[in-house]
Amino acid sequence: MPTIKVNNTEIFYEEAGSGPETIVFAHGLLMDHTMFAAQSAAFSSGYRVIAYDHRGQGNSAEAATGYDMDNVAEDAAALITALKASPCHFAGLSMGGFVGMRLAARRPELLRTLTLMNTGAGREPLSGRIRYNFLAQLVKLVGTRPFVSIAVKELFGKSTRASSNPATQTMLSEWTEKLASRPKNVAKALLGVMNRPEFSKAELAKIQCPTLIISGEDDGAQPPVLSERMAQSIPNARTVRIPACGHSSSLEQPDAVTQAMEKLFLAVN
Secondary structure: OOEEEEOOEEEEEEEEOOOOOEEEEEOOOOOOHHHHHHHHHHHOOOOEEEEEOOOOOOOOOOOOOOOOHHHHHHHHHHHHHHOOOOOEEEEEEOHHHHHHHHHHHHOHHHEEEEEEEOOOOOOOOHHHHHHHHHHHHHHHHHOOHHHHHHHHHHHOOHHHHOOOOHHHHHHHHHHHHHHHOOOHHHHHHHHHHHOOOOOOHHHHOOOOOOEEEEEEOOOOOOOHHHHHHHHHOOOOEEEEEEOOOOOOHHHHOHHHHHHHHHHHHHHHO
């Protein structure tokens, strides 16, 4: 398994394809790099594609500390630099989007474009912070399996969960088992995400690269209005809202995500 030590942590990444430009994918909380398998397959014929796992998640090593969003963004910056991937098309979903907006505002030389999927700039509401801080303590003790139904409801939209499409149900079953099997140490990432500070309008205004904001019509974890509100503060942003799609758009509506990204890339070339 390819790993690289950056920011004092062994980070796992998977690379496919080749081309003059590179796309870097960053996954959401409790997920891993494979949530972009469809997009990687679609783009690898013309692009170098890198998908990595955040510290303490997927196949990346657990770190004792450093799970705040600023530090995780530094992981991404170091990864992009070490792999000579800049300037890249950076695409982040949820937690990966928290990373992407920080990179675009603070390390603009690393990015050619930014795609933000199912993510927002605000901090978690107080009620959510209380709930998930409590859940994180339980995950430390017993793991994720007792809470997998909560995770599935948060991460996948009602249209996906109710779908009769065999392929959709297979995908959902596979990810349900993955979520149930996450190690207890994923609580560190959960706390890092849920206790993140707001990413201010002033910082959003520093994002100058062409930006695509994708939201899912059924996303209860990050309602579309919150995702789309960011576009008002990012100078070169446009929005795409995907029907019958929840919080995991790259899995629930992979073709729609790929097509939206293709349009973004064409617009800058």
